[in-house]
Amino acid sequence: MNVYRWCARDKQGKKFCCELRAGNEKEVAEFIRSNYGYVTKIEKIRHWEEVYANFHSGKFAIDDGIRESFFRQLSALLDGGISLIKGLEMVKLKSRGGIYEVSNSLIKNLNRGFSLSAAMNKQKEIFTPASVKIIEAGENSGSLSVLLDELADYYKNQNEMKRFIRNACIYPCIVVSLTACTFIFFVFKVLPIFVELYSSLGIEETTFLKLIDFAEVNIRYFRWEAACFFLFFLGVTYYQRERIKEGCFKLPGLSSCYREMMEIRYCRVLSIMLRSGIAIPIALTAAAEALQSREMNEKSIMASYAVTRGARISQAIALNGELFSETSIEFISIGEDSGKLPEMLLEAADVINNELQAKLKNLKASVEPILLIIIAFLVGCVIFSVASPMMGLISGMPEYI
Numbered sequence: 514m515n516v517y518r519w520c521a522r523d524k525q526g527k528k529f530c531c532e533l534r535a536g537n538e539k540e541v542a543e544f545i546r547s548n549y550g551y552v553t554k555i556e557k558i559r560h561w562e563e564v565y566a567n568f569h570s571g572k573f574a575i576d577d578g579i580r581e582s583f584f585r586q587l588s589a590l591l592d593g594g595i596s597l598i599k600g601l602e603m604v605k606l607k608s609r610g611g612i613y614e615v616s617n618s619l620i621k622n623l624n625r626g627f628s629l630s631a632a633m634n635k636q637k638e639i640f641t642p643a644s645v646k647i648i649e650a651g652e653n654s655g656s657l658s659v660l661l662d663e664l665a666d667y668y669k670n671q672n673e674m675k676r677f678i679r680n681a682c683i684y685p686c687i688v689v690s691l692t693a694c695t696f697i698f699f700v701f702k703v704l705p706i707f708v709e710l711y712s713s714l715g716i717e718e719t720t721f722l723k724l725i726d727f728a729e730v731n732i733r734y735f736r737w738e739a740a741c742f743f744l745f746f747l748g749v750t751y752y753q754r755e756r757i758k759e760g761c762f763k764l765p766g767l768s769s770c771y772r773e774m775m776e777i778r779y780c781r782v783l784s785i786m787l788r789s790g791i792a793i794p795i796a797l798t799a800a801a802e803a804l805q806s807r808e809m810n811e812k813s814i815m816a817s818y819a820v821t822r823g824a825r826i827s828q829a830i831a832l833n834g835e836l837f838s839e840t841s842i843e844f845i846s847i848g849e850d851s852g853k854l855p856e857m858l859l860e861a862a863d864v865i866n867n868e869l870q871a872k873l874k875n876l877k878a879s880v881e882p883i884l885l886i887i888i889a890f891l892v893g894c895v896i897f898s899v900a901s902p903m904m905g906l907i908s909g910m911p912e913y914i
Contacts, residue, residue, distance in 0.1 A: 517538065517541045517555055517556065517557055518554075518555075518556050518557075519541055519545060519552070519554060519555045519556075520552075520553045520554040521545045521550060521551060521552055521553055522550055522551045522553055523550040523551075524550055528553070538555050538557070541555050542555060576672070577668040577669075577671045577672040577675065578668070578672045579612060580639075580664075580665075580668045581665045581668035581669045581672060582612065582665075583604065583612050583615065583616075584661045584662070584664045584665035584668065585661075585662065585665040586603075586604045586607070587600055587601065587604055587661055588658045588659075588661035588662040588665060590603055590604070591657060591658035591661065592658045597623065597629060597657075598620060598623050598624070601616045601619055601620050601623070602616075602620060604616045605617055605620065615636065615639055618632070618635075618636060619632045619633065619636075622635060628649070628652055629648055629652060629657070630645050630646075630648040630649035630652060633645050633648060641802065642799055642802045643782050643786065643799045643800055643802055644664060646786065646791060646795070646799045647660050647663075647664060647785055647786055647789050647791075648660065648661075648664075650786070650789035650790050650791050651789055653790075654789065654790050656789070660785065660788075660789050663785045663788070664785065667781050667782065667785060670777075670781065670862075670866075671778065674774065674777070674866070674869075677870060677873070678873065681873050681874070681876075681877045684877075684881070685877070685880050685881065685884060688881075688884050688888070689884065692884075692887075692888050692891070696891055696895075699895055704895070704898070704899065707899050707902075711902050769872070770869060770872060770873060770876070772809075772838075773838070773865050773868070773869045773872075774869065775809050776837055776838060776841060776862075776865055777862045777865050777866050777869070779800055779801070779809070779813070779837075780841060780858045780859070780861050780862035780865070781858070781859065781862050782799075782800040783796055783797070783800040783858055784854075784855040784856075784858035784859045784862070785855075786799060786800060787854060787855045787858070788855045793820055793826065794817045794818075794820050794821045795817075797813055797814075797816055797817035797820060797826075798813070798814055798817045800813065801813030801814055801817075815829075816829040816830050816832075817829075819832065825846075825849060826845055826849060826854070827842050827845045827846040827849060830842060830845065838865065840861060840864060840865060840868075841861040841865065844857045844858065844860055844861035844864075845857065845858065845861070
């Protein structure tokens with residue numbers, strides 16, 4: 514299948530331009546004539562353009578931004594009175610990469626008689642169980658477009674939070690990367706020159722230079738073993754990236770941020786599920802699956818069991834460890850008393866989100882001077898290891914007048 518960029522005009526002279534995946538230009542022309550009118554241009558997109566477009570449209574990864582775009586487009590089309598299959602075909606027509614493949618798979622399953630929720634459930638790597646249950650509730654209640662729009666809002670908030678965290682980490686990561694590269698260059702290119710110089714002059718090396726010399730000799734001797742170990746390390750890191758990510762967020766200073774991120778996600782998913790009419794115990798269990806945290810997942814399931822036995826939601830959550838902060842529990846209790854639990858869950862998520870952003874800004878401000886201190890220490894070690902033997906040589910030379 515190739516991707517073609519085309520332009521057409523209808524009988525009123527209105528111009529349309531879009532892209533379409535098809536086997537050849539003849540199929541594109543037939544599609545245009547049957548849906549628009551007159552063909553004005555058809556051109557095949559070159560391979561590098563397609564790769565670039567697929568990369569940015571999500572063929573190689575389906576992220577929250579892609580999910581938001583998909584749910585938003587589909588919701589708008591259903592609001593306009595377009596049928597579900599026709600709406601998915603229009604979404605597919607305007608998209609490439611990830612959204613194109615997702616829409617195409619959903620259309621095939623819908624034509625086979627599956628509901629939208631059942632079709633989405635077949636793509637578990639893209640649609641979470643919580644999303645599937647929300648869609649199923651929307652199908653049963655007739656409010657599918659509303660819930661699709663709420664899911665789009667949820668993924669928009671998730672994407673904005675990830676972007677905020679990513680931007681906060683850019684500067685420290687750049688500083689650490691440049692420092693590491695510079696340090697490695699000095700260790701393996703510059704310092705060996707001084708090691709050879711001091712050895713030829715019979716000057717005793719510092720402990721730091723001895724360690725560097727020892728490391729360089731062993732790395733050169735075991736370079737293939739070191740390369741295999743490095744590749745193995747990269748592979749393990751890639752396949753265990755979720756556990757590593759979760760472990761990093763348990764470090765001091767980040768554990769509270771991670772818990773608040775999970776809490777925000779939980780509140781928003783639970784709010785959507787309750788508004789869609791899903792029973793509270795089922796919603797508690799399904800929302801836990803969106804957390805991607807085994808510990809918080811288990812606590813949420815225990816809270817669901819407590820609610821099934823007749824406990825209030827706020828009481829069940831408070832009894833199951835640090836699943837929610839005191840702020841959220843207060844909002845949930847108020848929501849239960851007022852009958853506005855979904856709205857209060859969203860309020861709680863917004864409050865915690867603002868607190869989290871402030872905390873991350875403060876954390877970033879405190880990390881930067883620590884990084885500068887570490888860099889200064891490393892630079893001092895390098896300078897001392899190089900200059901100390903030289904100063905000893907100079908001080909031992911006779912003075913000439």
